[in-house]
Amino acid sequence: MILTVDVGNTRIKASVFEGNTTLESFVFEKNELEKKIEKILEKYPKCSDLVVASVGNIEKQSFLTFENRLKVHFFTQEDVFPFHNKYATPKTLGIDRMILAAGATLQFPKQNRLVIDAGTCITYDFIDENDNYLGGAISPGLRLRYESLHNFTARLPLLTLEEPDSYVGNSTAQAIHSGVVNGFVYEIDGFIDEYRKEFSNFIIILTGGDADFLAKRLKNTIFANSNFLLESLSQTYQYKIDND
Ligand SMILES: Nc1ncnc2c1ncn2[C@@H]1O[C@H](COP(=O)(O)OP(=O)(O)O)[C@@H](O)[C@H]1O
Ligand SMILES: CC(C)(COP(=O)(O)O)[C@@H](O)C(=O)NCCC(=O)O
């Protein structure tokens, strides 16, 4: 039994796995890290490994306190991954993106794959059918768009996610919702269309905190799985054990 932990820039997500089966998933804030992990381990004392991917400001040291109870593995760019990394700056590639790419490679062998993670940022990651990780894109996520409109202007209010009435927003609030939500959807559909011009066939995996909201709004059909990063973390860890 293993406990996987994904430290994003907004929240921490965790899942307990028995083999490939997810037993339970959790979401919590950064200041609750230790307390929540303690609780999970109390409930699942059979966890033998704690596996972490962090792009947030929580470092390896925060997990060392658990080392006397179980094996702790904190993924870094130095680990073995099941793809050939063609990124020009592999040392600065987000570990979350590497885990997503690894999960896509292991779960969907020998095909082109595009992974879209709609979290704090939207990240796009493309792995071709020969398992070359090519790169992708990073853009502001849904909440980040609402917040930056407010933070970097004098007159725009801070709004929370709402379905726009139309793409022609007829008030300040509706114009913001249209710009953020429709812009978000158009961007993703636009990227997918662009990839289609170059690669005739590829599967698309959509994940992240906004995946479910997005999935029904995209014109492209996609496979949405909000737990894909944690599932990938469990599979990549297994891959590491088998290939180290
Ligand atoms: N309770 C919540 N708190 C914060 N963000 C949330 C919540 N529920 C949904 N979201 C959405 O999830 C996105 C963040 O996704 P998440 O996958 O948690 O990010 P990260 O992995 O970067 O921490 C935000 O853009 C926001 O719209
Ligand atoms: C792009 C990210 C900030 C996304 O973080 P997230 O939205 O998952 O919290 C993260 O993957 C990161 O810090 N990447 C480093 C730069 C890169 O991947 O090239």
Ligand SMILES: [K+]
């Ligand atoms: K992301």
